Amino acid sequence: MDVSAPLATRSSLPEVHDRLRPDDGSAEGQGDTSDLSVVAAMLQGMVPWNLIALDNALRASWATDTCSPDDLIRAGWQPDNPGWGHCDITALIVNDIFGGDLMVGEVHLDGEQHGFHCWNRLPSGIELDLTREQFQHGQTITAARSVTRPPGPLPRRREEYLLLRERVAKHLGHLPEPSV
Structure with a gap:
């Protein structure tokens, strides 16, 4: 995850989802999952702070x-x-x-x-x-x-x-x- 990028908001969920979707033809769920905790937090209405x-x-x-x-x-x-x-x-x-x-x-x-x-x-x-x-x-x-x-x-x-x-x-x- 690029920590210099602004935090995602609810309106940017599709963009985050697209980053998580494998674009190499592999099966869903086998791509990069480093952003999943951020997505889970956003879905619960919690955006991580620093x-x-x-x-x-x-x-x-x-x-x-x-x-x-x-x-x-x-x-x-x-x-x-x-x-x-x-x-x-x-x-x-x-x-x-x-x-x-x-x-x-x-x-x-x-x-x-x-x-x-x-x-x-x-x-x-x-x-x-x-x-x-x-x-x-x-x-x-x-x-x-x-x-x-x-x-x-x-x-x-x-x-x-x-x-x-x-x-x-x-x-x-x-x-x-x-x-x-």
């Missing part, structure tokens, strides 16, 4: 109205640094999709603490931080620790989280509900 698609959907969805109010006061939100102020709700959405642990650390610049930063530790143990590049002035992250996701409705930034989820879902389709 991290690039998730990253692109998040980047297209971040904006002033989803930025943390604390970070808006500290430096404002700019399109050339779209991850600024989005680490907490981005980590929650990644957690919705992959599970794992939420991580938090202290942000320091010039020896002073300037807030907190959130990212994910996936069930495999790999840490994934889709907003790390927001730190463009030499900030460091210290005192990393795993935190428990609050059960039920979020105590803060609920509206921004729901808005970001809605925007990401417009790019990717249905997102899994939080596992808490």
Whole structure:
């Protein structure tokens, strides 16, 4: 399967089917079946995602109205640094999709603490931080620790989280509900 090609949609099922059909005169079912899992997922209404698609959907969805109010006061939100102020709700959405642990650390610049930063530790143990590049002035992250996701409705930034989820879902389709 050509991974550089765009993901197939329901409307392109005949095209995918034609790629799977043997064109060498062999019996049906003996051709290349590398795309069968993609076809099966599409028939079930599920299009496979990849991290690039998730990253692109998040980047297209971040904006002033989803930025943390604390970070808006500290430096404002700019399109050339779209991850600024989005680490907490981005980590929650990644957690919705992959599970794992939420991580938090202290942000320091010039020896002073300037807030907190959130990212994910996936069930495999790999840490994934889709907003790390927001730190463009030499900030460091210290005192990393795993935190428990609050059960039920979020105590803060609920509206921004729901808005970001809605925007990401417009790019990717249905997102899994939080596992808490």
